[in-house]
Amino acid sequence: MFKGLTSLIFGLTLLFTNTSATAIMIGDVDVGDPDELKARDTLSNSGEATELNWVRDNLGYDISLSSKTNCDGDACSFISDGTNYAFNLLSEPSHFLIKVGNGGNKVTDSHFLYENKDSLSWAVFQLSDFAAEGSTIDIFRVSHIGEYGGSIPEPAVTALIGIGLLGITVVGGIRRRLI
Secondary structure (H helix, E strand, O other): HHHHHHHHHHHHHHHHHHOOOOEEEEEOOOEEOOOOEEEEEOOOOOOHHHHHHHHHHOOHHHHHHHEEEEEEOOOOOOOOOOOOOOOOOOOOOOEEEEEEEOOOOOOOOOOOEEEEOOOOEEEEEEHHEEEEOOOOOHHHEEEEEEEEEEOOOOHHHHHHHHHHHHHHHHHHHHHHHOO
């Protein structure tokens, strides 16, 4: 019985383990998978309150600004492989916002909200997310990056914790019956 339970727990652990097959290496830095673009829009202003309300509206729950980096001068140091760009975040946020300058008709929207997916310490995106169809922009259009919330456990991690607690409970019950 115990051997079967151990096999079951091991099998479920393998099933729910998050493996990354598309992690991006930029130079010798593993920045993780590309982050998911969740929302885009042009806001009337770039004030913190306006951006925070927009982020909350798009996510559907309360979240707070944990950090903001203004990209004037050399404040934003991006690394790139030519297609993907990565920014080393100050915290490990669940979401981040990138605000880009308008650039005439080259940029479709000014605000882009991403869900931070794989490597929580890196914001990973592509400039093509920002550009209007058929045009290109450069990285210097990025005005600032806002970091929102904290780390949210992955569903697989939560499932593993639940399975572990269930396993401990079952093993404890079996031991009590055997005594």
